Amino acid sequence: MLSSARFSVKNALRLNSRFMSSTTEVPVREALNMAIDQAMEEDDAVYVMGEEVAQYQGAYKVTKGLYQKYGERRVIDTPITEMGFTGLAVGSAYKNLKPIVEFMTFNFSMQAIDQIVNSAAKQYYMSAGDIACPIVFRGANGIAAGVAAQHSQCFAAWYSSVPGLKVVAPYSSEDAKGLLAAAIKDPNPVVVLEQELLYGTPFPMTEEQMGKDFVIPIGQAKIEREGSDVTIVTFSRGVGISLEAAEELATKGISAEVINLRTIRPLDRETILSSVQKTGRVVSVEDGWPQCGVGAEIAAMCMEDDATFDSLDAPVQRLCMADVPMPYAQNLEEAAVPTVGDVVESVSKIMVRQAAA
């Protein structure tokens, strides 16, 4: 389906792998599975809940094998009611269990958004510290392939605007395992935005990263590729296409620094701003819509900080999905989503500004 080289995350993989002595190629879904398995083994209070997570092994097989290992008390297949099982999980978290709630995709989380925002996110504050909610909401988010409007929305901007929630968005298998492990351990409610298109993509993982103690701190971005001419700030699928774009830009003499946000809330201001101060130019890349998106926050952040604003040589650019509900037809879909070429063009636009004649 999405076979054009420009869209290929496998290219990004080749560019990304390091030749370390002992790494194993692990697909993202298996890395997620490892994180959940290890957490469940270590802490009896951790349990998984969602549609098709148990006997079916998970709609995307992320929970494969867990039902067989831990049984129906800890891997719970639910009736079809997102508001219901989310509410149930929230109530159990209030009572010190640690639920991992799977949404088949975050598009369906809208059915449960009141429980997520009005209860899970706000209750600790509203109860003045009485009632904590150590819950994880996870599932596929954002652009997929050929599933159209109601299955392709990115919820990063929506959830990351809410105080009380933490929001992470892994790209690689290392990200997936480390961030999910951190989310499960975190005593606050955490939204984990996975990417369906990346579930099957293998990334190299070290022994340490596959081990049970591996955690990526929430709130820390990662510089995937160092550069000096422009900063590309992105997350999830955007990281792959930005790394490919960086390769292409290099052939044109443009050195791009690619930041993998990893966490959308709280944003790693320090990493972002010091990079922008270094390069003076910034492009944000996301799969969500433009208005009030993550890119808007990056732009505001750059301008609100004196040192960063002073260092800008060009306006902040944001590359987003087209301002339309996702269409189905393949050609329409490809035209609506950010591609490697779009990243290259966004960067090129701000490298040289022509003065008006």
Added chain:
Amino acid sequence: MPLTTELRVYDHDETPPGTWPVFRVMDEDGSLRDPSVGQSYIDSHSPTLDEAHAIKMFRTMARLSQMDHIFLNAQRQGRISFYMSSQGEEAVHIGSSSALTLQDTIFAQYRETGVLMWRGFTMDQFADQCFSNKGDLGKGRQMPVHYGSRALNWHTISSPLTTQLPQAAGAAMAMKLKAKREGKDSSDGVAVCYFGDGAASEGDFHAAMNFASTLETPVIFFCRNNGFAISTPVRDQYRGDGIVSRAKGYGMYGIRVDGNDLFAVHAATAKAKEIALRENRPVLLETMSYRVGHHSTSDDSTRYRSTDEIKKWTEEDNPIDRFQRYCEGKGWLDDKMVAQIMDEERMQVLQALEKAEKKGPPELSTLFDDIYKEKTPELIRQEEALLEHIAKYPEKYQGGGH
């Protein structure tokens, strides 16, 4: 609706034919409807329903009634911004609460003040929350009547209706698992979830019933059917036989109770708890009563119902009067004692109100607390900026409050 003096919680496969009967012990005049049966319920109460206990229950209802009256007026006087009363449901509150312990975890809606009052929340604590002052346990975070108390195992009130139902099922699930892990036969307590006849229309109600049943959780779903959801009468809310009749569809136990009968509410709640704990199954309990007061201080219910109707319920079927008559019949209360109790409780409420009013607002420095368990760098940054700003313009940030 037919009345019954038999305390029976129906399982789903043996539900009553036709309209579900209303369980009652005491008639409106305070006499036992069926003395032999009624007396046995009263005698089997635990703790013992003796004179001292009965007077304590009466006094608590009196305090609730005085609080409602005085705080309502305080809102009209502009001293607090908002209030919701429980007039007409005093027996529902005290009757049920007195059958529960602090081991039971309570999820309420917003019209269960008396339940919390019986559990030990003080008048000062109530007043502090309503005034959102520096003594407020909730640190000034919530509108009035959104009480919370970890110590009393009472979940902080959350406004969106019915969201507490699946949460209560989840909490009960956690309590059941905890007991299992500790090698106990049953949980230490049940989850009790209060909600109104209107809230039962939300999707969360259906989901909660289904989950509680399929996951086999020890939870009492306590529906206060008081006839109204703001201005919507029950005729426009549902067409079935109240809320309890839905129990059959979910495979649950159910019982319907006269909400104005303190003894009946107490006995039914105790029975429901016993069943839930023993069998790890949910029970749907519906109390039938009448919302005498307005929905809230933002409502004027005379716009959608007649003052005659309100008067009728206040005079002819008042839960406090009914219990008072029973106590008078036993020689435990007389006019003089009642007047004295009312007066004492009134004073207590007034004193708490005045004290709370003078306490002053919560500390601005707590604004950024409790968003997360630990403050994120961004929050620390914002907090520092705020405190710096306040230090610069202290005169602009004194006092206040809504």
